[in-house]
Amino acid sequence: MTVSVVTGLSEAEVAQRVAEGKTNDVPTRAARSVSEIVRGNVFTRINAILGVLLIIVLATGSVINGAFGLLIIANSAIGIIQELRAKQTLDKLAIVGQAKPLVRRKSGTGSVSLPLAPSEVVLDDVIELGPGDQIVVDGVILEESNLEIDESLLTGEADAIAKGIDDHVMSGSFVVAGSGAYRATKVGREAYAAKLAEEASKFTLVKSELRNGINKILQFITYLLVPAGALTIYTQLFTTDAGWRRAVLAMVGALVPMVPEGLVLMTSIAFAVGVIRLGRRQCLVNELPAIEGLARVDVVCADKTGTLTENGMRVSEVKRIDARPTGEERSDRGMGTVADVLAQLAADDPRPNASMAAIAEAYKMPPGWTATATAPFKSATKWSGTSYGDHGNWVIGAPDVLLDPTSTAAEEAERIGAQGLRVLLLGSSDRSVDAPDAPGTVTPSALVVLEQRIRPDARDTLDYFASQKVSVKVISGDNAVSVGAVAGSLGLGGETMDARRLPDQPDALADTLEQCTTFGRVRPDQKRAMVHALQSRGHTVAMTGDGVNDVLALKDADIGVAMGSGSSASRAVAQIVLLDNKFATLPYVVGEGRRVIGNIERVSNLFLTKTVYSVLLAVLVGLGGLSAKLFGSDPLLFPFQPIHVTIAAWFTIGIPAFVLSLAPNNERAHPGFVRRVMTSALPSGIVVGAATFTSYLLAYQGRAATEAEQTQASTAALITLLVAGVWVLSVVARPYEWWRVALVAVSGLAYVVIFSIPLARELFILDPSNTALTSMALGIGLAAAVAIEVIWWVQGRVLGEHRRLWRVRER
Template identity: 85%
Template sequence: MTTVPGLAARGLTDAEVAQRVAEGKTNDVPTRVSRSVSEIVRANVFTRINAILGVLFLIVLSTGSIINGAFGLLIIANSVIGIIQELRAKNTLDKLAIVGQTKPMVRRQSGDGFAARPLAPHEVVLDDIIELGPGDQIVVDGEVVEGANLEVDESLLTGEADPIPKGPGDPVMSGSFVVAGSGAYRATKVGREAYAARLAEEASKFTLVNSELRNGINKILQFITYLLIPAGILIIYTQLFTTEAGFKRSVLAMVGALVPMVPEGLVLMTSIAFAVGVVRLGRRQCLVNELPAIEGLARVDVVCADKTGTLTENGMRVAEVRLLDENAPAADVLARLAADDPRPNASMQAVAEAYKLPPDWAATAIAPFKSATKWSGVSYGEHGNWVIGAPDVLLDPHSATAEEAERIGAKGLRVLLLGRSDLPVDHADAPGTVTPVALVVLEQRIRPDARDTLDYFASQHVAVKVISGDNAVSVGAVADALGLHGETMDARELPEDPQRLAEVLEQCTTFGRVRPDQKRAMVHALQSRQHTVAMTGDGVNDVLALKDADIGVAMGSGAPASRAVAQIVLLDNKFATLPHVVAEGRRVIGNIERVSNLFLTKTVYSVLLAIAVGLGGLSARFLGTDPLLFPFQPIHVTIAAWFTIGIPAFILSLAPNNERAKPGFVRRVMTAALPSGVVIGVATFCSYLLAYQGRQAGPTEQTQASTAALITLLVAAIWVLAVVARPYEWWRVALVVISGLAYVAIFTVPFTRELFLLDPTNPRTTAVALAVGLVAAGAIEVIWWVQGRVLGERRRLWRQVG
């Protein structure tokens, strides 16, 4: 807590704060929008799928067949698993949100005086005095009470591109951020009264929307719904009104047909995969503000990385000061400039560390540093007007001093020019003519993990563009030291035309002297070439680009504004965490695609089988042939899902998966699942017809026919699992083998055969069923290889090592 001397606005006393809290004049807008425990429970229990299964469960219970109601356990399992996983994710996110929370500096009573201290946004009350500096996000609406060259960017609210100067009496809005200068404002609207505060609330919202993966699954569910309605009506009519099998058997057959049509675990598995991803990334101190960012980063093919704070460490030190004017008091000026900067950036912090004894000079004018101008300065009356900034901006780039600075920068060092100006720094034409006094050489340490991270992206064919406000030669040297080779360009030479800009971005790798508006334009240009762009940064100059990139990644130590607009915040400030985020996204996307294949295949063969049996029932109604009873009772379809879908899908959804994310999720899933589902549906129906003995069949013969159909279905469905599990590793092979052996045990153990209403004792019927199942498995295998050839995808049985 730092005491602030000579305040124009002292802040509130403890009594004044208590009074406002009692009156409800607090900033009660939540910093993170996540569902409460009760909302999570309701959302996982009262689902459409649970409602459908619940009604069918009650219908089965009305027949008195308890064992056939076993599928009702799915309601409990879906709800419990969903609730547990979402609560884990919520707990992780809420803890990380507290760590990464923006905390404004609020002036409050402290002992006998007043001091500025960091508070959580919800602790702010009406009339609080909040201090501002570069990079600070404005958390509530207010009115400026103090300002020193204060400039605020409101583009996220109003679309106004240029920073707006703010002085005492001017309004400021929550959601905007400070780009230059310093000051303080009084909170005039807090909580939900501040309309603009909703932007900040939305910026940190935990959501599952705008996800290509979830949108794809919704399309699949829509497709399934279109199939379910006619197939459901048909099977209900034929089983209840044409089979003449009695109410109990007809109802059980109807439910047995409807239950497998419902993709009860697809949405659940997707949610679990996302939630587990959040927890895993949370362990790496990675805060996911928007959940689809996990999958979005897996699709990224261009990463725009800021140099300072991303490839290099934030901290710097003064390596050398080269005097150009031996008579100038360079050391005194540097010490004074650092002391007069209320919110020093990394460069000025290094200067302050090196020069700790400032002279007693009074500032007559101050010009804060701006990313757009690349310099700052202070006028000291008779002691002169002093500026410090980029040599190639303050001087003619072709001057001897600027060229010397560039030679030094070519070694990867940052170089600042200290110069004397002929104009006061607050003059409209400042900095005017600058006389060079000294070159301040700053040393930046390259992050030890940066090289490995860039190598990873290169191996994954993800292009990296280094975009920095530093000298282009210096930025290029750092990139080259990290093994990132390519052309370097000064952003002052970039074309403004978006098409030409996109062409330059395709050709060059490193860019220096980039303005904040250019960073945004570069992101847009890359997106215009159908690239999925991730932007990493930590400064206020990165905010606009972070907001407009497909995925914004901010460092935890960065400016509050950059953390607020980013989808992902690396709280440990490690660039090396990004590959883990990419890997997590790939795991989610790849595994959900596998799981979707299993669930959609089941729905396709269930619908096809229902339609085939239903049409058979209609023919019996109108042509006088034998009616067809649906082959399966609810318990049969329940056990069929255990080891062909349920348990394997859960394991596969959480397994490691480093395959690159590819577009066309829905097309690939439908292309894979539809043929397999048709093969299984046709094979199962044929097997049933071969074993079915008509209306004269007794209960034993009907059970044997149902068992035969189930055997065929399971053999083919296990092979679908075997195909989906590829490329194989030992545990994937074990998963398929154990799933198959589980059914062998169910069909051979007398207790389970009786419990699950199975009868495989007819050798001829069982042999035919196995043969038909093997033929279906062979067809599924052929289809898998043919699809790979048609789609141009390389099919592999075993995972490559290394």
């Protein structure tokens, strides 16, 4: 029991500690600072490569050929702007969703308890504790009443630990039962869990299949770049006899398109925009992969209370129970009426849960009894109680735990619970509630019937998951029949099981989870075991919850989703926090994940196709240069100058990729990202590269060619490249919608406009005046487009994928 009430620090004492730096100065999020964001987006490997090539081009005096240098500015500016916006949104949301401990501060002759941000806590502050509260700094217990602390997130010890006066508590642990207060002894970076918390809250891309896939692709490209780049540099500088300026421009023109400069950028933009969009829906994303991860989830484990039903409840009915033998006279004088007992129990609960808050609302006139012993509610025991001396020992909790299941009262509770109502038993015990063998023999006095309102959006959310082939498992600590009734009213089929009958063996548990949909009377350790069992069968599991009893399962699930009104402990371990407590927000999170995954796959196809055809073209031209040196034939100058590859990327890759990366996309996420992208990009890139090289060979006039003839040959090769490149875009944009068709059409027309304007032709070093060469280039480009089209359909047949030209609207 609490032995004293300790006052807090005065304003002067707080100010002194702030001046001495004894504050809890751990950052709320381990996000990068503004200067780190700027450096991180400017000094990148891709910017370094493009920067060196830009300097080389500018050394030749050809400023227009340095236009690709604008990519450095674009890469840096877009990355910086998006990350700063994401940081601003996340920081605002983090403040909203941040748990605020109750801190005692002196006020006049007494003290008041103020909810403060963790950063406002100073050394020696007195902080109050209640069920579900997270301990924000290290300290020593000053007051306690049946206080139990869960340190599993720090030590791995699953069982809650009882804490007494002068016992130490560590930041990062949380209260599972009882109440109390502690004095802060270590704050800021000295606290035990400060480094762990800082590391855990990083805005990062850990365990992302998308990120890992892109890294593998970039490694593959690096292996291609080294030999292709070396060959290009050698042949253009030492075999062409074209003068160092023209040779350098040709070399840079070969190397620039090999670099997938926009791939990582577009990925970052897509993720950042996703976070901002979800932020506007009051969804706090603690880790970026959570957006992607939830899109891959195939099982959602949903808690009933606070997720499918609203947190608020009201007392619907109180049914008196007469458990005495027939003919026995009532002998409860001095015990008080049921109304007195309920009112006193509610008044004496320092941190009432939703059920006790409803009882307090209904019974507002406690008789003023003095408590002699208390037993706080625990998820493991399912009951709480208070002893009042001569007024009796009273317990309130789950009827199926406190009653003989064959009794009339238990049967009545079962019948009421089957209607989807929550039922609590109020009973008197034959021993003090703090006795080791409590509650002992319980004599039932009344059934307290509580109404829970089903969330109006729960049915639509469950229907959405069903349409997306995502299984929903309702896991609750409430009575199984009551949970089953709620699930049934929401259209969830499947069997309902009492978790007390669940097998302990992991394989048997996994089998049961495959068969049943709804589970009641689930203990916290069982929730965790159920998550593990589902994962053992290859499922990607999302766990939703709001209470302390959900923390371990939230932590071990692939994606943990906590409600904003839930306990601070549950919010701390979850990757996603629904700050407005709307279960209906989850479909939007799934939608954002699918948009990111699907669109990045499209964008990757565009960038990697460009890399493949650029490397192939460089290798073919390089081999041609080597053969010329060996056999004395005319050397091959690389067909393009840097400005050519720059304008080629504008409308076949850059602008369309930006639009596609932000477009709606509801296609289901599938594993095998790298395989699919490489399977698509390699053949397309080979076709484009081979067609462009063929067009250039047929147009090339040899070393005797004039500057005009070389420009005409380069223009012919560029026309072939653009026709094939636009068709690659048209394939990647499928299935079509009106705006996708418009995107492809505008991209193609943009090049028609460029070739039609004399000033543009002069500026971009283009000469399509040779009708024969231009017609030939168009013909080869169209042939390449046909080949790309055939490959796309054949790939679909071989891979067993249903390919379609137009999007079919779901009804």
